[in-house]
Amino acid sequence: MAAPLLLAPALxxxxxxVVMPLLWVARTSFNQGVDGAYMVSAMTMDNYVRFLGSSWxxxxxxxxxxxxxxxxxxxxxxxxxxxALFIAQTRGLQKSILMTxxxxxxxxxxxxxxxxxxxxxxxxxxxxxxxxxxxxxDEPVRYMWDLKGVVILLVYIxxxxxxxxxxxxxxxxxxSFVEAARNVGANRWRAFWSIxxxxxxxxxxxxxxxxxxxxxxxxxxxxxxxxxxxxMIGLVIYREALLNNDLPFAxxxxxxxxxANATILTGMAFLxxxxxxxxxxxxx
Amino acid sequence: MNASQDKAIQVAxxxxxxxxxxxxxxxxxxxxxxxxxxxxxxxxxxxxxxxxMIAGFIMASDGTIRVNGRDVTHLPPEKREVGxxxxxxxxxxxxxxxxxxxxxxxxxxxxxxFISRKIxxxxxxxxxxGYEDRLPRQLSGGQxxxxxxxxxxxxxxxxxxxxxxxxxxxxxxxxxxRRELKQLQSRLKMTTLYVTHDQEEALSMSDRVVxxxxxxxxxxxRPSEVYDDPQSEFVADFxxxxxxxxxxxxxxxxxxxxxxxxxxxxxxxxVPTSADVGEPVRVLLRPERIRIYPPGQDGPNxxxxxxxxxxxxxxxxxxxxxxxxxxxxxxxxxxxSGAATIGDAVRIGIEPGDFRLxxxxxxxx
Numbered sequence: 001m002a003a004p005l006l007l008a009p010a011l012x013x014x015x016x017x018v019v020m021p022l023l024w025v026a027r028t029s030f031n032q033g034v035d036g037a038y039m040v041s042a043m044t045m046d047n048y049v050r051f052l053g054s055s056w057x058x059x060x061x062x063x064x065x066x067x068x069x070x071x072x073x074x075x076x077x078x079x080x081x082x083x084a085l086f087i088a089q090t091r092g093l094q095k096s097i098l099m100t101x102x103x104x105x106x107x108x109x110x111x112x113x114x115x116x117x118x119x120x121x122x123x124x125x126x127x128x129x130x131x132x133x134x135x136x137x138d139e140p141v142r143y144m145w146d147l148k149g150v151v152i153l154l155v156y157i158x159x160x161x162x163x164x165x166x167x168x169x170x171x172x173x174x175x176s177f178v179e180a181a182r183n184v185g186a187n188r189w190r191a192f193w194s195i196x197x198x199x200x201x202x203x204x205x206x207x208x209x210x211x212x213x214x215x216x217x218x219x220x221x222x223x224x225x226x227x228x229x230x231x232m233i234g235l236v237i238y239r240e241a242l243l244n245n246d247l248p249f250a251x252x253x254x255x256x257x258x259x260a261n262a263t264i265l266t267g268m269a270f271l272x273x274x275x276x277x278x279x280x281x282x283x284x
Numbered sequence: 285m286n287a288s289q290d291k292a293i294q295v296a297x298x299x300x301x302x303x304x305x306x307x308x309x310x311x312x313x314x315x316x317x318x319x320x321x322x323x324x325x326x327x328x329x330x331x332x333x334x335x336x337m338i339a340g341f342i343m344a345s346d347g348t349i350r351v352n353g354r355d356v357t358h359l360p361p362e363k364r365e366v367g368x369x370x371x372x373x374x375x376x377x378x379x380x381x382x383x384x385x386x387x388x389x390x391x392x393x394x395x396x397x398f399i400s401r402k403i404x405x406x407x408x409x410x411x412x413x414g415y416e417d418r419l420p421r422q423l424s425g426g427q428x429x430x431x432x433x434x435x436x437x438x439x440x441x442x443x444x445x446x447x448x449x450x451x452x453x454x455x456x457x458x459x460x461x462r463r464e465l466k467q468l469q470s471r472l473k474m475t476t477l478y479v480t481h482d483q484e485e486a487l488s489m490s491d492r493v494v495x496x497x498x499x500x501x502x503x504x505x506r507p508s509e510v511y512d513d514p515q516s517e518f519v520a521d522f523x524x525x526x527x528x529x530x531x532x533x534x535x536x537x538x539x540x541x542x543x544x545x546x547x548x549x550x551x552x553x554x555v556p557t558s559a560d561v562g563e564p565v566r567v568l569l570r571p572e573r574i575r576i577y578p579p580g581q582d583g584p585n586x587x588x589x590x591x592x593x594x595x596x597x598x599x600x601x602x603x604x605x606x607x608x609x610x611x612x613x614x615x616x617x618x619x620x621s622g623a624a625t626i627g628d629a630v631r632i633g634i635e636p637g638d639f640r641l642x643x644x645x646x647x648x649x
Contacts, residue, residue: 176374179341182361183368184388184439194387198378279378279419 029251039248047252062260065233068147069215072154076211077204079155080162087163088170102163105156114224117153118144121225149225150232154218158211165210169203170196198276205272209265216261233257291350292317292443292475293338298347300333307333309499310347315443318473320466322486325496326522334496335445335479340364352442367436367444371451373428375420381407381431382416388439406434409468426457433465437472444469444476450485462489483523487511495519511570513640520568520640525602527574527613529567533559540636543567547609551634552584557641566642571602571616573638576624577631585634589613591624605632 032042051057087098105113120126121143128140143149173196181191219234226235233253241250293315300308308330315321323331336342338349340361348357356364375384382403389399407413410430420428429449436444449465450458466489469476480486486493487507495503495510495518503510503519514520517528531545541553543565551567559565577586592612593604601623603615615632624630 174372174374176370176372177376179339179361180368180370180374180376180435181387182341183339183366184435185362185365185391186387187360187362190391195376276378 025251025254028248029255031248031251033246033248036245039246047249048256050249051253051256060229061231061233061236062256064231065216065218065257066260066264068151068154068230068232069212069218072151072158072215073208073212075151075155076158076162077208080159080207081166081200081204083159084163084166084170088167102160104160106160110157110220111224113157114153114221117149117156118225121149121152144225145227146225147227147230150218150222150230153221153225154215157221158215161210161214162204162207165207166200166203168206169200173199199280201272201276202280205268205277208268212264212268213261216264217257290317291315292319292352293477294348294350294353295334295338296348296350298334298337298344298349300330300337300342301345306499308337308344311496311499311501312347313494313501313504315475315477317475320469320476320478320489320491322478322480322490322493323496324480324483324486324493324523325502327481328498329496330499331479331481331496332447335447335477338364338477339366339368339445365439365441365443367439367441369429369432369436369444369446369449371448373420373425373432373452375428375431375435377420379419380416381412381418381420381423381434384420384431385435385438388435392439402438406438407431409437409472410434425453426461429453429461433468437474442475444474446476446478448480449478451480451482458485465489487523495522497522514568515640515642517566517642520642525571525614525616527569527571529569529611531565531567533561533563533565536561541641545609545611547607547611549587549607549609549611551639552636553639553641554636555639555641557643559641559643563643568640568642569613569634569638571614572600573634574613574615575633576603576605576615576617577633579629579631581631581633583633585636586631588629588631591626591628591630594624594626596623605630607632 028039029047030043030045032040032044032046034040051061083102087095087102090098108116118125122128123140123142123144125144127143131137132140141148143152177195177199178191181195182188186194217234218232219238222230222232222235223238226232234257237250237253237257240246240253291314293313295314296312297310298308298312299306299310311330311334313321323334325331333342337344338351338356340356340359340363344357348355350356351364351366376387379387385403385406386399389402394402403416404413407416410433412427412430412434415423415427415431420431423431429452432449450461453461462485468474469489478486478489487510490507492504492506493510494501497518502516502522503514505513510519510523514523514526520526520528529543529545529547529549529551531543531549531551533541534544534550535542536559539554541555541559543551543553545551545567553567579588587607587609589605589607589612591603592606595602595604596619599619600616601619603617603624604612605615606612613632
């Protein structure tokens with residue numbers, strides 16, 4: 001009797017703040033948008049047809065968002081994996097300092113973060129001044145208000161999640177697993193690929209789910225540092241809903257975004273399940 | 285063949301420092317081919333560190349380690365070709381039983397037929413046929429330990445190192461596995477170095493026991509020698525239970541020493557150790573060597589006392605007897621004759637040959 005009662009506040013909050021808005025969005029996506037007015041209640045597929053029937057939207061918004069999310073997520077993993085391996089070997093103060101550095105992007109508000117990055121990355125900013133001063137290149141390189149800046153920032157924000165979830169997996173690995181592999185004849189490299197790496201896949205999977213979702217639905221980063229051609233789907237939804245006042249179209253885009261993300265995550269769950277999770281998790 | 289090749293393991297003066305602490309301090313011993321040697325000692329004595337240095341998981345700060353005459357001191361673990369069985373089994377959780385066993389064989393690029401024959405063979409030997417496709421988490425602790433053993437045996441190592449392999453099992457299983465392991469080792473004539481803190485395990489399985497204390501070797505001897513003639517206080521105390529009597533030699537004639545203890549008992553000893561009259565000594569006596577007599581019995585080495593505590597073990601009973609002189613001794617008897625109870629007046633009797641003598645070191649009484 002007590003357990004359901006304890007769940008009640010969370011369930012009510014979930015219902016009010018997640019389920020109901022989602023249902024509202026789903027319903028709205030079938031309404032008719034009207035210029036200069038709120039919207040007209042309807043049951044039409046127009047909004048979906050407008051998006052899915054347009055190769056421009058499909059290529060420059062949906063596929064573009066997926067590509068950027070994949071690229072930024074992969075780079076986060078490539079950079080974050082060695083960092084997690086290194087931190088797992090440290091102890092005490094050294095570990096605290098490294099963890100603080102890794103978690104910094106999560107501790108600083110996104111807006112502060114982005115404006116800080118602008119100081120560094122803009123045309124006459126620190127990075128360009130430095131690179132020109134030491135002669136790496138002659139002309140300032142355009143990072144801000146460009147795709148490069150968007151990817152760099154997504155990687156920067158995504159990395160802490162990757163490192164944290166990997167670190168958890170790595171630290172769970174019994175050191176004697178690697179010793180046992182070395183004992184039967186595996187060198188360091190082979191022991192890593194055959195033992196350590198597969199056992200970190202659950203952590204990698206958890207990190208990928210979070211970071212891919214964040215990247216795919218990114219809105220603030222492309223808004224603040226993107227260019228006219230960085231039309232990521234989250235940004236387009238924002239523009240349609242709040243600038244163009246076309247709630248039905250924005251809602252249909254939201255539904256498409258959620259379904260696309262769910263499809264990709266399902267694929268990932270299947271892949272990782274095949275790879276490792278089915279073996280490590282207890283069968284029921 | 286030179287002397288070093290006669291030995292499966294030769295450890296010479298190895299040390300391991302951690303900062304200012306010497307975890308292993310100048311340890312040397314040999315293990316002969318086919319021999320079963322245990323490293324026994326309390327936790328923190330350096331026995332596991334020693335084993336791990338031989339396996340190459342820890343590098344020796346000093347000294348040399350030879351395996352079958354080959355100097356492996358500076359080789360990485362994968363080049364040492366010694367089998368290792370871990371206390372926590374260390375089975376790779378994402379691999380099936382067969383995959384665990386096959387991993388080392390695949391690294392050696394053996395062909396498929398050979399590998400599957402080896403899997404079958406080593407699982408057969410350890411009694412796990414039919415478990416090939418199970419994952420480690422689907423096995424009990426005892427089964428997991430068998431897989432760990434099969435994994436080591438599949439590579440036909442010339443040497444098997446085992447780090448407290450039975451300590452995570454419950455007692456009945458531990459005793460059964462101990463016997464099975466020893467029989468398997470004898471049958472395969474597998475040279476084995478076995479780390480344990482369990483004296484029963486070390487005594488019952490080993491050809492020789494290396495007893496370690498605080499990073500150093502305290503004694504190397506056959507199990508019966510270790511128990512019957514400990515030669516040092518530490519060994520006497522760590523292996524089994526011992527009664528200690530501190531005293532002074534008051535007479536020495538015709539191979540019989542008389543020792544006057546602090547509690548004013550006159551002990552008559554016939555021991556191989558010689559001592560001078562007036563010398564302070566420590567006398568050791570195993571509890572099961574003492575006999576309990578009813579009051580009235582008299583003779584040399586018969587002393588009156590009173591039973592102050594009784595521990596009932598089943599097959600044996602341990603009495604604590606408070607002697608009239610003030611000393612108290614443990615007496616262990618078979619659970620056969622009528623048991624005495626607390627407060628009973630008794631006499632204890634000791635054969636002169638059952639005492640062991642330690643000459644006090646550094647003037648300590």
